[in-house]
Amino acid sequence: MHVVAEGSGPPVVLSAGLAMAWFDWDAVAGLLVAAGRTVVRFDRPGHGLSAPAVRPPSAAGEADRIAGLLDALGLGGARVTVAGHSIAGFHAEAFARLYPGRTAAVVLVDGSVEERPRTLLPAIVRTGAARALGRAVTAAGLPAALGPGIRRAVVRASRAGGGQEPAGSGREDPAPRDLVRRCYRTGRVWRGALLENSSYLDVAAEVLALRAEHPLTAPATVLAGYDGTARGPALAWLARQAELADRIGARFEVADPADHLVMLDRPHQVARAVLTASDPGPEGTARA
Template sequence: MERRLYVLAASAFIVTAVLYSAWITGQFTTPAVDRAHGYVSELAARDQPWTRLFRTSDALAGLACLAGVALMPRAGREWPGWLALAAFGALTTAGGLFPLDCAALSSPACGRGPLTPAHHAHVVTGLLAAVAAPAAMALLAARWRTWPAWVLTGLTVASTLVTAAALAAGHLAGLAQRFQLLVVAAWLVYAALRLLVADVPVPAPALPHVVRQGRGPAVLIAGGPSAAWCHWDGVARELARTRTVIRFDRPGLGLSPASPVPPTLHGEAARLAALAPEHPERVTVVAHRAAAWHAEAFARLHPLRVSALVLVDPAAAPRGRRGTSSPGRALGRWLPALGGTWGAAALARLTGPALHRLLCGTADAHGLYSQGRVLAAAVGEWLARRDMAADLRLIRAEHAFPDVPVTVLVSGRARGARLVEELNGRLVRLPVTRLRVHLNVLPAIADAV
């Protein structure tokens, strides 16, 4: 999937270069704009005949540039350059949304009357974009260390300075700017070609993050959706006095690396089997929310390795017999690769800590939820729920539940009774909120174990 991301990002940069060069046709369709002295952005001025065309091309060019940066897999210390290029894309889009009122350099009458805020906004965004483009090129050239990147960067910086000098002198600013835009478009094409021929690193298989503490009979803790090992610190500390407590992070969550394949119920049951002690020793499994499905599947598929189940606020299986939709499965296959992109990293940094505080009531002390792979893994687990529920129904039909004690801790009045009946377990109702149950009922979980 990473190779496809490189291709998509490269395609986005080529589209950016094409749309960013739409001004070339304007040399023939808008003769009112002076080719030697007038700015290219004057083609999109409100008083010009093809304003909508060039405004749209500018806005789409900026969006395509943003899409290219967002789809780029994270690489080394290149983030300042890609951030500057994203700023260039955003400023280019803003320039298309806020056009000039009139052809400022080509029309002597422009500026005699009051100008709208959009006109002034376009001037500001144009100046900032003229700085962001060479800055991005220079920062990335410093990382790439290739002579084409340095040549194009040098030409862009030189043409930017010449454009500023020509604008101050009042002569030939249009020619200098047009050369600058051509070089920027050429650099975008070069960046795209560089991505197309780049060697995509093949990630080596990595083991999940596992924490073991204490001594005694084994207890295996399976956290709920998006949870990490650290959410169970209090429970593990209490149980470790008399037990060997095993905590782990599923792929992409906590400190575990992402997996190239979406999660499945059989895969999660196999993960519990791999982490549990070898037969004949048995393990008590503490599972929260949807991880209760993993624990039940593990117990049914490996009945001789389970001593007890403690299901904390178990999730109800989605109704109906249909699994995940085809678009959902397709997105699930892309998510591991998307989690390693700059776009996922930016989205996670903006939303992850706030969502963690909202759902868990505590700050993200380890900074886990500011990472794109964690966000992608959380979405992937949510997308896989229906397939997991369908697999659980099949496992229930084919494998009997072993004769082991089951304790179900729930936070609502009308929840859990059906599961307790199916598993012949014991129901314990708790007066706490559902989302934070594993943080608030430490004594109840310890007593159940």
């Protein structure tokens, strides 16, 4: 597993969303290190520079992975703030619920929300289809030919204004091109993303079950991205994020303007949310 640990002080774990990598947290990590935090970033199997994924993930398994990582780094005795983006929000919440004595706070950065997850096909069928598609895509040479370009296009579309602003508008992919090529030209990353996506609804259902069985005792923050428009989908997503915060008893904060990749659009706000997560202050919505 590829891990980057830097800085000193109270530990923070940053976990990226589906098909993202450790370097997508670069700006946030730099701010946190400067503020006196030990920042731990890692790539889940099949992501970034980590070894290929061999099995679909589970919420409990990812929580255990974070705990094991902290143990390996000699941070097992410290309370940690865990921040998860998108699907990794499920993993961060699972860690906070399963390891309450090791959690200082949890921050869900535009985290995934599934109120009633339902799967139409058995897990073995979905997993098998994901593996087959991953092998076919790799054999066809698509990652090598198109991988970095797809990554850049998806990042641009997932940033505030990315769907409307022209190239060169400041909403491009800030990741180093050599690292993007190194990661996204390989079939390993695309196979890992497909496999993780195949179990998305299973992980969501598992988190719902954990909420019923394991209270969330650590302070929590839901940081939602909002692009500032009056478009229906944007407002509906904001409402779902607010409902999530209410459901788990978290502080709700809006990052505006920001799209799904909040850590790229509003790194200072993400860093501030992490730094203040264990001291949430008055209840209610904060905008910045």
